[in-house]
Amino acid sequence: MIAVEFRGVSKKYRRRTERPRITTLKSYFLYDLWRRRGRSPDVIWALRDIDLRVEKGITLGIIGRNGSGKSTLLKVLSRILKPDIGTMSVNGMVAALIELGAGFHPELTGRENVIINGIILGLSKNEIKSKFDEIVDFAELKEFIDDPVRTYSSGMYMRLGFSVAVHVDPEVLLIDEVLAVGDAMFTRKCMERMNTFKKRDKTIILVSHDLELIRSWCDEAIWLDRGLIKLKGNPSEVVEAYTKETL
Amino acid sequence: MIDGLTQLYRYRVLVQVLILRELKARYRGTSLGFLWSFVNPLVLMLIYVLIFSIYLRIDMENYSVFLLSGILPWAWFSSGLNESTNSIINNGGLIKKVYLPSEIFPLVSVGSNMLHYLLSIPLLFIFLFFFEIKLSWPVIFFPVILCIQFMFTYGLALIVSSLTVRFRDLLHVIPNLLMFWFFLTPIFYPITMVPERYHIFVDLNPMAHLMMAYQAIFFYNQWPSVSSLVGMAGLSSILLVMGLSFFETRKDLFAEEI
Numbered sequence: 001m002i003a004v005e006f007r008g009v010s011k012k013y014r015r016r017t018e019r020p021r022i023t024t025l026k027s028y029f030l031y032d033l034w035r036r037r038g039r040s041p042d043v044i045w046a047l048r049d050i051d052l053r054v055e056k057g058i059t060l061g062i063i064g065r066n067g068s069g070k071s072t073l074l075k076v077l078s079r080i081l082k083p084d085i086g087t088m089s090v091n092g093m094v095a096a097l098i099e100l101g102a103g104f105h106p107e108l109t110g111r112e113n114v115i116i117n118g119i120i121l122g123l124s125k126n127e128i129k130s131k132f133d134e135i136v137d138f139a140e141l142k143e144f145i146d147d148p149v150r151t152y153s154s155g156m157y158m159r160l161g162f163s164v165a166v167h168v169d170p171e172v173l174l175i176d177e178v179l180a181v182g183d184a185m186f187t188r189k190c191m192e193r194m195n196t197f198k199k200r201d202k203t204i205i206l207v208s209h210d211l212e213l214i215r216s217w218c219d220e221a222i223w224l225d226r227g228l229i230k231l232k233g234n235p236s237e238v239v240e241a242y243t244k245e246t247l
Numbered sequence: 248m249i250d251g252l253t254q255l256y257r258y259r260v261l262v263q264v265l266i267l268r269e270l271k272a273r274y275r276g277t278s279l280g281f282l283w284s285f286v287n288p289l290v291l292m293l294i295y296v297l298i299f300s301i302y303l304r305i306d307m308e309n310y311s312v313f314l315l316s317g318i319l320p321w322a323w324f325s326s327g328l329n330e331s332t333n334s335i336i337n338n339g340g341l342i343k344k345v346y347l348p349s350e351i352f353p354l355v356s357v358g359s360n361m362l363h364y365l366l367s368i369p370l371l372f373i374f375l376f377f378f379e380i381k382l383s384w385p386v387i388f389f390p391v392i393l394c395i396q397f398m399f400t401y402g403l404a405l406i407v408s409s410l411t412v413r414f415r416d417l418l419h420v421i422p423n424l425l426m427f428w429f430f431l432t433p434i435f436y437p438i439t440m441v442p443e444r445y446h447i448f449v450d451l452n453p454m455a456h457l458m459m460a461y462q463a464i465f466f467y468n469q470w471p472s473v474s475s476l477v478g479m480a481g482l483s484s485i486l487l488v489m490g491l492s493f494f495e496t497r498k499d500l501f502a503e504e505i
Contacts, residue, residue, distance in 0.1 A: 013503060075502070079346040082499045094346075102344040107272040116268055119261045120345055148275070 001091065003172055003203040004077065006052040008086035010227075011072055013044045046072040048227040049086070054220075056091070056171075057201040061208065061218035061235055063242055068224040070207045074174050077205065092171025095121055100161025106150035110141060110160055113149050117164045131167050138189070139163035159186060166193050172203045211239045248491040254348035262351050262358065269359035284363060285370050288319055295435050305436060309378045309466075315371050316465040317434040317458045323364035324400050324454065325425045331356035331404035332411050332421045339505035349498045350491070353404040361397060371465065385464040388471050392460045395476065398483035399453060405490030409497040412504050434458050453482055 046069045054060050062070050075081040076088055078096045103120045104113045114135055118128035128135075136145050139159040149157065175194075194217075197204060208214055214221055214235050221235040223242050231238050255262070274280045292315055300310045307313060331353035335342065338352045375382065411417040432454045433441065441449055449455045456479050460471035 075343075080343060080502045096345070103341050105268055105272050107275045108268060112268070112271070116264050119264050120341065120347065125260060 001056040002053050003056040003058070003091050004052070004054040004089075004205070006050045006076075006086065006088050009047055009050040009076060009083040009088055010045060010085040011047040011069075011076060011081060012084050013046055015042050015044060045227050047076065047083070050227075050229060052222070052229065052232075054203060054205065056203055058220055059198055059204040059206065059218045061206050061214035061221040061238075062224060063208070063211065063214055063221065063239065064224035064230075065246065067226075069227040070224055071176060072227075073224065074176055074205065074207060077172075078174060090172055093122060093168075094172045094174065095165060095168040095170035096174040097162065097165045097176065100158050100165060102161070104149050104157070104161065107148055109148055110136075110145040110152070114145075114160065114164055117161065118168070121165060121168045122170075123168055135163045135167050138167070138193075140186070155183070162190065166190075166197075170202070172205065173197060174205050174207075176207045177209065211243065215239045248488060248495060251348065251350050251491045251495050255350055255354065258348055258351055261347070262354055265351065265355045266359045266362060269355060270362060281366075284366050288315070288322060288367055288370060291322075292318060299435055305440070307437065309380060312371075312374045312378050312380055313437065313462060313466050314435055315374055316462050317432075319364055319367050319371060320396060320461050321429060321432070321434055321454070321458065322367075323360045324396065325429065326363075327357040327360035327400050328404055328407065328425065329422060330360065331408045332417055333408075334404075335408050335412050335501055336415075336505055339501075342505060343502050349501055350405065350494060353408040354401060356408075357397065357401045357404050361393075375465070380466065381468060382465070383468055385468060385470050388460065388464050388476070391476065391480075392457060392464070392471065395479050395483050396457050398487045399457070399479070402483060402486030402488075402490035405487075405494040409494045409501075412497070412501055428452075428454065431455075432458055433462075437462075453479060 050073065062073065064070050072081065074096065076083055077090065078094050101113075101117070103117055105116070108116070111132075114132065115125070115128050118131075118135075119125065123131075136142055139156075139162070141156060141160055144152065144156065149160075152160070194204065206214070206218060218235045220233065221238040222229050223231040223238050231241055274283055277283060279286060292311060295314050295318070296311050299305045299314075300307075334352040334356045335349060338349075341347060342349055342352075407417060407421060431448065432452055433449060438446070438449055438455075438459060456472075456475040460476060463469045463471040
């Protein structure tokens with residue numbers, strides 16, 4: 001069964017430059033460079049003609065340099081952005097560990113925020129109530145759960161956000177460089193949780209600069225370069241080719 | 248538009264929870280807490296009573312009650328519209344990270360202020376009781392007027408909030424416009440004080456019809472004008488449909504433009 005399918009997906013961003021484009025010599029040349037390539041400088045194609053199929057249960061790693069379109073790909077996947085060309089379809093619920101604690105209100109307590117955040121991520125009230133203790137235990141925040149979130153340290157904040165997100169139990173999980181949210185202990189717990197996801201035949205899409213993680217943990221990998229899929233296949237091969245080119 | 252409505256229905260629990268979040272967060276950490284819902288309109292009312300009943304002398308019996316019957320729903324309209332102007336931008340963090348129908352954000356602004364209005368009604372009742380003004384049957388129109396004002400405000404909020412994402416000037420335009428609108432609406436003066444030849448401007452002002460309906464049922468103990476309510480119901484439904492469809496054409500760009 002196919003969990004995720006991209007058919008000829010392209011996504012463009014329109015630039016909104018506040019300053020006049022040519023202010024320095026450098027930007028003059030850059031501007032000229034853009035023009036010589038025959039592209040309008042006001043439109044940037046973040047994804048270009050992406051064709052991608054991910055089978056259910058596969059863990060897919062995505063690597064690429066900054067600005068290569070990795071995050072845009074995840075945003076299209078979670079339906080935050082609509083492709084300009086092409087279509088994307090997903091089987092089942094998607095949850096994104098993109099930025100944690102989205103929708104946390106600083107004045108409200110951890111308890112209230114867990115409920116709001118859970119509903120934002122697509123859980124029902126009853127589901128949250130039944131998972132509440134588990135979420136709090138996982139975040140290791142039992143004694144602070146009735147304090148306002150503004151009093152939390154950034155680590156506590158991220159842990160709570162992460163904990164809610166992993167308890168959503170989606171079919172497709174998107175992860176964007178968030179495994180490093182806590183100390184070593186917490187990171188290990190997160191990895192365990194991810195492993196149980198894998199075992200339960202869930203689809204995981206992971207964006208990371210940690211090439212070792214991609215190599216050891218993913219079943220497939222793609223290398224994005226300026227919005228195009230440059231290479232696709234076995235993680236070790238993709239990582240090797242990528243390392244060769246970037247070093 | 249149908250799509251927008253079904254999405255709103257699907258996310259109704261979220262809307263509920265976000266409205267409660269607004270109300271909880273508003274007074275959290277203050278010592279008066281919920282009482283601020285009474286104190287704020289009370290202070291506003293005292294200022295107007297001081298100016299218009301004592302200094303400028305609008306000759307009217309129980310002026311403070313008259314004032315309160317209109318100023319409370321106006322506060323709902325104006326705060327609701329003001330907050331929704333900024334609602335898409337303010338919730339940019341969420342819109343850029345999670346897939347949600349963005350229609351819910353102006354709805355939360357309008358809805359939380361409506362709830363706020365409903366919670367301030369006891370204040371009006373205290374005044375009615377104190378000045379010995381009787382309520383009777385016309386009050387059954389209250390839910391109807393409430394409903395019309397909700398549709399009117401939400402329709403407007405959808406248009407304004409989606410436009411603000413691109414045209415940030417609206418953040419400054421809307422409060423000024425609302426101030427102007429407030430003075431043009433018979434809230435702190437009765438319509439009888441407006442010279443006859445200017446009545447046409449009051450008639451063309453949708454909020455005037457709503458405010459006069461509130462004053463009719465709460466202050467004058469009269470039936471509100473049915474023809475004006477029917478007209479307002481029609482106008483508000485059209486505005487709501489327009490708002491939902493317009494919002495739909497803009498919302499795909501929000502995640503990029505915020």
